[in-house]
Amino acid sequence: MFEGKAKPLSAAGLAAASARLGVGAPALWAVLTVETSGCGFLPDRRPKILFERHWFSRLTQRQFDAQAPDISNTNGGGYGSGGAFQHQRLAKAIALNRPAALKSTSWGLGQIMGFNATKVGFANVNGLVAASQDSEDAQLEAMVTFIEQANLADSLRAADWAAFAFSYNGQDFQKNKYDEKLDLFHKRYLQGPLPNLSVRSVQLGLLMLNYGGQNSVDGWFGPNTQKATLRFQADQGLNVTGVADTDTLTRLASVLGW
Numbered sequence: 001m002f003e004g005k006a007k008p009l010s011a012a013g014l015a016a017a018s019a020r021l022g023v024g025a026p027a028l029w030a031v032l033t034v035e036t037s038g039c040g041f042l043p044d045r046r047p048k049i050l051f052e053r054h055w056f057s058r059l060t061q062r063q064f065d066a067q068a069p070d071i072s073n074t075n076g077g078g079y080g081s082g083g084a085f086q087h088q089r090l091a092k093a094i095a096l097n098r099p100a101a102l103k104s105t106s107w108g109l110g111q112i113m114g115f116n117a118t119k120v121g122f123a124n125v126n127g128l129v130a131a132s133q134d135s136e137d138a139q140l141e142a143m144v145t146f147i148e149q150a151n152l153a154d155s156l157r158a159a160d161w162a163a164f165a166f167s168y169n170g171q172d173f174q175k176n177k178y179d180e181k182l183d184l185f186h187k188r189y190l191q192g193p194l195p196n197l198s199v200r201s202v203q204l205g206l207l208m209l210n211y212g213g214q215n216s217v218d219g220w221f222g223p224n225t226q227k228a229t230l231r232f233q234a235d236q237g238l239n240v241t242g243v244a245d246t247d248t249l250t251r252l253a254s255v256l257g258w
Helices: 011-021 025-036 053-059 084-096 098-103 125-134 136-149 153-157 161-168 178-191 197-208 223-235 246-256
Strands: 049-051 105-107
Touching: 011 025, 011 136, 011 153, 025 136, 025 153, 025 178, 049 084, 053 098, 084 098, 098 105, 098 125, 105 125, 125 136, 136 153, 153 161, 161 178, 197 223, 197 246, 223 246
Parallel strands: none
Antiparallel strands: 049 105
16 A cells, blocks of 8 residues: 655756755755655655654544554654554554544655645645655655745745744654754755765665665665665666666666656
8 A cells, every 4th residue: 555656856856846945955955864864765665654643633533542542642652663664553544544544644755744735735635645655756846835835945045943843843843853953964965965866766776676785765876785786787687887877777767667
């Protein structure tokens, strides 16, 4: 459930986001890194999510609090581990109330809550979910629209991380040092280099195809990425260069239906 095309972030998608908000790529990468470690998909091609039990409780008028306190609770938290486990929690909630479950979940690169679907330009939460399954470009566009609607672009441009964090992450943002993390990553990306989108695409594709020890989608071409690339190229009959070249990207896109 929720497996999609899972297309990687493109140069056009990133450039459009930067232009719409009037901010540099370092600021965008800072937000994406803090929200989802800079990747919007799991290895199984489902979007990264976080299920919020307190929102499910609120949206269902506490109907399921007694029978399922792990997924319906007036108290926030209780997330457990990330990744696939969040989809397990979501599945339990869907069995009780699908619309409320989808609205109680944050989706994709920018972790946009389902109940904000209409705010970010979709007819309903199903539209947000479908877009989140399709591509990181669509996930980023939803994040950009949320930032515009919440009037947060000025804070982002000024690198006023406390102001941005208060509205984007919530009034308790300081508990997790959300603003400090944004500031740290922003300074790092300002110094450069930025994540390489071609390398990210190769990393994401190799991750989804379960190649080697490749488990990071960060845009940095390290030894694990190289080893996985070599294996994929050999398996596909490509020139075994160990480089994230055009032929490798084209074949990954073909195999994965990008």
